[in-house]
Amino acid sequence: xxxxxxxxxxxxxxxxxxxxxxxxxxxxxxxxxxxxxxxxxxxxxxxxxxxxxxxxxxxxxxxxxxxxxxxxxxxxxxxxxxxxxxxxxxxxxxxxxxxxxxxxxxxxxxxxxxxxxxxxxxxxxxxxxxxxxxxxxxxxxxxxxxxxxxxxxxxxxxxxxxxxxxxxxxxxxxxxxxxxxxxxxxxxxxxxxxxxxxxxxxxxxxxxxxxxxxxxxxxxxxxxxxxxxxxxxxxxxxxxxxxxxxxxxxxxxxxxxxxxxxxxxxxxxxxxxxxxxxxxxxxxxxxxxxxxxxxxxxxxxxxxxxxxxxxxxxxxxxxxxxxxxxxxxxxxxxxxxxxxxxxxxxxxxxxxxxxxxxxxxxxxxxxxxxxxxxxxxxxxxxxxxxxxxxxxxxxxxxxxxxxxxxxxxxxxxxxxxxxxxxxxxxxxxxxxxxxxxxxxxxxxxxxxxxxxxxxxxxxxxxxxxxxxxxxxxxxxxxxxxxxxxxxxxxxxxxxxxxxxxxxxxxxxxxxxxxxxxxxxxxxxxxxxxxxxxxxxxxxxxxxxxxxxxxxxxxxxxxxxxxxxxxxxxxxxxxxxxxxxxxxxxxxxxxxxxxxxxxxxxxxxxxxxxxxxxxxxxxxxxxxxx
Numbered sequence: 001x002x003x004x005x006x007x008x009x010x011x012x013x014x015x016x017x018x019x020x021x022x023x024x025x026x027x028x029x030x031x032x033x034x035x036x037x038x039x040x041x042x043x044x045x046x047x048x049x050x051x052x053x054x055x056x057x058x059x060x061x062x063x064x065x066x067x068x069x070x071x072x073x074x075x076x077x078x079x080x081x082x083x084x085x086x087x088x089x090x091x092x093x094x095x096x097x098x099x100x101x102x103x104x105x106x107x108x109x110x111x112x113x114x115x116x117x118x119x120x121x122x123x124x125x126x127x128x129x130x131x132x133x134x135x136x137x138x139x140x141x142x143x144x145x146x147x148x149x150x151x152x153x154x155x156x157x158x159x160x161x162x163x164x165x166x167x168x169x170x171x172x173x174x175x176x177x178x179x180x181x182x183x184x185x186x187x188x189x190x191x192x193x194x195x196x197x198x199x200x201x202x203x204x205x206x207x208x209x210x211x212x213x214x215x216x217x218x219x220x221x222x223x224x225x226x227x228x229x230x231x232x233x234x235x236x237x238x239x240x241x242x243x244x245x246x247x248x249x250x251x252x253x254x255x256x257x258x259x260x261x262x263x264x265x266x267x268x269x270x271x272x273x274x275x276x277x278x279x280x281x282x283x284x285x286x287x288x289x290x291x292x293x294x295x296x297x298x299x300x301x302x303x304x305x306x307x308x309x310x311x312x313x314x315x316x317x318x319x320x321x322x323x324x325x326x327x328x329x330x331x332x333x334x335x336x337x338x339x340x341x342x343x344x345x346x347x348x349x350x351x352x353x354x355x356x357x358x359x360x361x362x363x364x365x366x367x368x369x370x371x372x373x374x375x376x377x378x379x380x381x382x383x384x385x386x387x388x389x390x391x392x393x394x395x396x397x398x399x400x401x402x403x404x405x406x407x408x409x410x411x412x413x414x415x416x417x418x419x420x421x422x423x424x425x426x427x428x429x430x431x432x433x434x435x436x437x438x439x440x441x442x443x444x445x446x447x448x449x450x451x452x453x454x455x456x457x458x459x460x461x462x463x464x465x466x467x468x469x470x471x472x473x474x475x476x477x478x479x480x481x482x483x484x485x486x487x488x489x490x491x492x493x494x495x496x497x498x499x500x501x502x503x504x505x506x507x508x509x510x511x512x513x514x515x516x517x518x519x520x521x522x523x524x525x526x527x528x529x530x531x532x533x534x535x536x537x538x539x540x541x542x543x544x545x546x547x548x549x550x551x552x553x554x555x556x557x558x559x560x561x562x563x564x565x566x567x568x569x570x571x572x573x574x575x576x577x578x579x580x581x582x583x584x585x586x587x588x589x590x591x592x593x594x595x596x597x598x599x600x601x602x603x604x605x606x607x608x609x610x611x612x613x614x615x616x617x618x619x620x621x622x623x624x625x
Contacts, residue, residue, distance in 0.1 A: 041350045044357060045177070048138060052130045059123050059130070063185050066119040069112040071193040074327035075201070076112070080105040120186075127182050135174040142166050142356060148364040151430040152390070160243030165359055168242070169235060169352035176349025180342040187335030187342075194332045201325050202317060208303050209329055213336070230282035231351035237275040239355070244271055282348070304329045366432055368449045377456045377537040378441050379406040379568030381427060386436035388426060396422060397591040399436070404584070409569040411579035413612060414588035420572045423588070424540045427570070428454060440538075458536030462543035464523040471500055471518075472507040474526055478534035490533040496525050539569040553578070576613050585609065 049056060080102055146154075146166070154162070198206040248255060248264050255264055308325060311317035381404040389396045397419050404410045412420045425431055426438060429450050437444050445453055458478070466474050475487050475496070482490075491497040491507075499522050503509045509517050518526070531539065557578060573579045580599045587595035587608045595607050602609035 041353050041357065045173070045350070045353050048134050049130060051137070052133065055126055055130055059126050060185065062119045062123045062126075063189055066116045066123065067186060067189040067193045069116040069119075071190065071197050071328070073109050073112055074325075075197060076105060076109045077327070080109070124182055128178060131174060131177045131181065134177075135170060138173070138356070139166070139170055142170065142359060145360055145362070145364075149362055150365045150432075151425075153362055158240070158243030158247075160241075160246030161239035162359070163246065164235075164239040164242040165355050168238060169355050172235070172352040173349045173356065176345050176352070180346045180349070183338055183342050184346070187339045190335040191332065194328050194335075198325060198328045198332065201328070202308075202311075205304055205307060205311075205325050205329075208307060209300055209332055211300075230278055230285055231347045232354070233278035234275065234282045234348070235351050235355055237271065237278050241268075241271050241275055244268060300332075301326070301329055365450070366446075375441075379537045380404070380439075380441050381538065381568060381570075382439045382442075384437050384439065386426065386438060387434045388422065388431065389434060390431075395591065397426075400591070400593060402586065402593060402596070404568050404570065406568055407566050408583040409571060409579075409581070411571045411573060411582035411585045412588060413573060413576065413579065413585060413609065418588040419591040420588055421542055422591075424459075424542060424570050424572065427538075427540065428457060428459065456536055457538045457540060458531040458534045459540040460524075460527050460531045460542065464520070464527050466511050466523060466526065468511070470508050470510055471496075471503075471526065474511060475529045475533055478530035478532070482533050486533060490529045494525055494529040494532050496522075496529045499525075537567060539567050540572075541569065542572045543574065576616055587612070 143166070195206065195210070198209055244267060248268075255261060304326060308317065308322040311322070383400050383402045386400045387395070387398050400423075402410075412423060414420055422431075426433065427445070429445060432446070437446065439445065440448065440453070440456075467477070472487060475490060476482050478490075479486070487507075488497065491500065499518070500506055500509070503517055511518065553575075561581070571579055571582060579585060582599070584596055585599060585602055586593050587602070589608065595602055595605070595609050597605070603613060
């Protein structure tokens, strides 16, 4: 047994600012999931193959025929042994072997084994198709489920662990089923077929062979029970490690900047050590099944050889039958050993399946109303006594009412944590209200399908996101049906065109989520161009110009003015200079609107907005005073 790798004996050290938003669980402290009922998970896995029932029946039929041919082989070979043995013995003064009968018997045995091999080959090919199509369906179900989950569920999960569930765990299920299913089917059928043949050849020897079966089952059950929990822990810690790696790699520049490599290494070592211990325990416990089964099988073989030899010596049993029975005893114990060795693979697959089923069983967003075509959206948004909180014990927005008339611009300002972004997230139905309602043109948005509601809303976030593709494709994401001329018009209106021409490949430049050839400010321009192209009735800008320089901000403000024309716009801003021309400015504190009015009126009232403005433009405010 190899020694355990040495890892730093350090406790995980939380990095400053590493706490995840919205109480998302930290990967190092992630609890290990408890195993659900093993048999229920097996039934559910088998149930996934219900669409392949016809092919499964064909596979089982071929497996039965293949096993029947294989278990017939030793009996026929035993007959060949009797032909050879009797021919070498003097019978009635004559000596000789009937080679014609011997050849015929061997040809039959060879034909049986060849047909069994062919059926097994076709069976394996068909089973591979069944398993892969089942996994294709499972991946599709998980993908669809992710889109039906509320944003609150995604916020609570480690992204690396969630990614591990939908990739690593499903891949492990696929491999486990592929490796174990065919072997288990063949092994179980072989046990039944061989047992029948052994009873036919010699009931007494068959009884001796069966005596060791309870001992084998008991050993396998005891070891499997201990290894199951280890497999659950192994895949849980795999997800935790993926979550840690995803978090670290995403913030790699921050880690380097603050020189926290050592803390990251310590956290990795702690999580990696937990994975090592769980993985080692799972593999060791499950791996010990096969040696235990081989020991029991050898005891079985020894008893049969002794009793069989005595029966041949007493003349109560032929040598060919003893030879056949010894082969059957090997065939009987071998599938038991194979079944035991497959238990670790099967348990690993079931452990992964339980993690995937936890995602599939998660509570979804509220049921969508029936899809109805919305009339032309004018853009009147009204909050009527709205209350909302992420945590029931920590109220955030309470009894909030406001109206945004069509075509107006509503700016939302306030300190961090005041509920500004939450307000616009409620408009998008990313979260459901605790009480009250929000209406669009007088219609409760909870009665509008999310897809239809969001298709009329354009949103530009402070955190930019680009997918792997060209600049042209990233802009067209806002409207896949847009023409080349419309894409170029949106790019020019948002001043994207001016920096794209400086790139060697222009609009065909390949980007990814990290930006690649463009700066952070240029990435934000691209997301604004995307929203411009979508041409929504309602526009939400959440610190949309936070990553651009002052000169670019002026240009963007001009573009935004054109973009907001005849649209209801919600603008979240910390730079108060960007929202002076808003029709209404809402000042939020602790989830409440403490002030509202125009820029001039709010300055004149010398309240919360005045204090915010003074903190940014102290000199200007002093002049006004």
